[in-house]
Amino acid sequence: MCKVFVLDTEKRPLNPVHPAQARQLLRNGKAAIFRNFPFTIILKEARLDAPIQSLRLKIDPGAKYTGMALVNDSTGEVVFAAELKHRGFAIRDALTSRRQLRRSRRNRKTRYRQPRFDNRKRPDGWLAPSLQSRVDNIKTWVKRLFKVAPIEAISQELVRFDMQLMRHPDIQGKEYQQGTLAGYETREFLLEKWNRQCAYCGIKDVPLQIEHIHPRAKGGTNSITNLTLSCEKCNKKKGTKDIKEFLKKDQSRLERILKQSKRPASDAAAVNTTRFALLDVLKTTGLPVETGSGGLTKFNRNQQGLPKTHWLDAVCVGSSTPILNIKCVKPLMITANGHGTRQMCGTDKFGFPSRHRTNKQIHFGFQTGDIIKAVVTSGKKVGEYVGRVLCRATGSFDIATKTGRISGISYKYCSATHKKDGYSYGF
Numbered sequence: 001m002c003k004v005f006v007l008d009t010e011k012r013p014l015n016p017v018h019p020a021q022a023r024q025l026l027r028n029g030k031a032a033i034f035r036n037f038p039f040t041i042i043l044k045e046a047r048l049d050a051p052i053q054s055l056r057l058k059i060d061p062g063a064k065y066t067g068m069a070l071v072n073d074s075t076g077e078v079v080f081a082a083e084l085k086h087r088g089f090a091i092r093d094a095l096t097s098r099r100q101l102r103r104s105r106r107n108r109k110t111r112y113r114q115p116r117f118d119n120r121k122r123p124d125g126w127l128a129p130s131l132q133s134r135v136d137n138i139k140t141w142v143k144r145l146f147k148v149a150p151i152e153a154i155s156q157e158l159v160r161f162d163m164q165l166m167r168h169p170d171i172q173g174k175e176y177q178q179g180t181l182a183g184y185e186t187r188e189f190l191l192e193k194w195n196r197q198c199a200y201c202g203i204k205d206v207p208l209q210i211e212h213i214h215p216r217a218k219g220g221t222n223s224i225t226n227l228t229l230s231c232e233k234c235n236k237k238k239g240t241k242d243i244k245e246f247l248k249k250d251q252s253r254l255e256r257i258l259k260q261s262k263r264p265a266s267d268a269a270a271v272n273t274t275r276f277a278l279l280d281v282l283k284t285t286g287l288p289v290e291t292g293s294g295g296l297t298k299f300n301r302n303q304q305g306l307p308k309t310h311w312l313d314a315v316c317v318g319s320s321t322p323i324l325n326i327k328c329v330k331p332l333m334i335t336a337n338g339h340g341t342r343q344m345c346g347t348d349k350f351g352f353p354s355r356h357r358t359n360k361q362i363h364f365g366f367q368t369g370d371i372i373k374a375v376v377t378s379g380k381k382v383g384e385y386v387g388r389v390l391c392r393a394t395g396s397f398d399i400a401t402k403t404g405r406i407s408g409i410s411y412k413y414c415s416a417t418h419k420k421d422g423y424s425y426g427f
């Protein structure tokens, strides 16, 4: 279980406490629930005790999921972990469909209209909406965590591999296959460069080994341009054979491999603009921001024998990673849902107006996206339901519970436990 965040009477963050201690504080009336997600309590009396231990916020940004974790650097304890699911693809699809509808409208028989002004220039640092939403989601959560936890430093995974480390010429034989940090960086780089497949047969999703194009036995070097990836079968088959001899029958592949091997390293190190934009955002907090590479994350994770998940990747970001204590941490699963639509005229799939939407969002004090608890005392649906609500102007709501959707619950039975904030939660 993650620890529970604690605020003092002035809403300043204190050391997070164990859930059992939080329960006791709540039971004794010494604290009240401040927020449900992430679970935060607020003390009712001022307390001056234990010095506040600073935490480090660690972030592993990804396209679909971003891992986040709060780690106590001095004890190695993981205090809080979360996985944030982005809606980048939903945004992209929505914009594509809108664009298509508008395109078809323009293509109908209408006169040509000149553009009225030049409004097609994009400002510097512009990101596509789907990418910007990822940055904004993380920004939102960094802000939220800042409010409830004593964060003093940030770590972010910035690049896939560290080009500097790979230039070390003194890495020998086995070190490429496993063990050292440089080995991990090299492997990450090669996976990217060779498209995560065997160079000789093209097989994917199997363990790949690092292979010398010009064999070591015949004077090949350990330089990065002489390395590729192959499956075990091909690696064994090739042995110490020269590549020209090994691929005698497949000249086109031979040419492709030789050409690819000479491609400069910087080609594969495609700069990820989203991550750099995020770094700029994190720097505005004024706290020291440490950056790490994907190779380093993987190295840290494997050193401590942890499985691959988004939140554990976040925990392992950066060279400051201590020996970790991740006893029974349950990550909070956060899904970005957006804030609904502003479109007043709903269209069918052909672009014809089919329904009218209202801009009124709040009905009887509730709005779609609130997490509510409904205690139904009469009728067919007697019982207790907890979940995300879908509101209607009629006052008949639907509740998405863990077991499924319950429809037709009157607003009279509902009380909100967490107001809509654009996200939904699970464990």
Ligand SMILES: [Zn+2]
Residues within 6 Å of the ligand: 198, 199, 200, 201, 202, 203, 230, 231, 232, 233, 234, 235
């Ligand atoms: Zn192969």
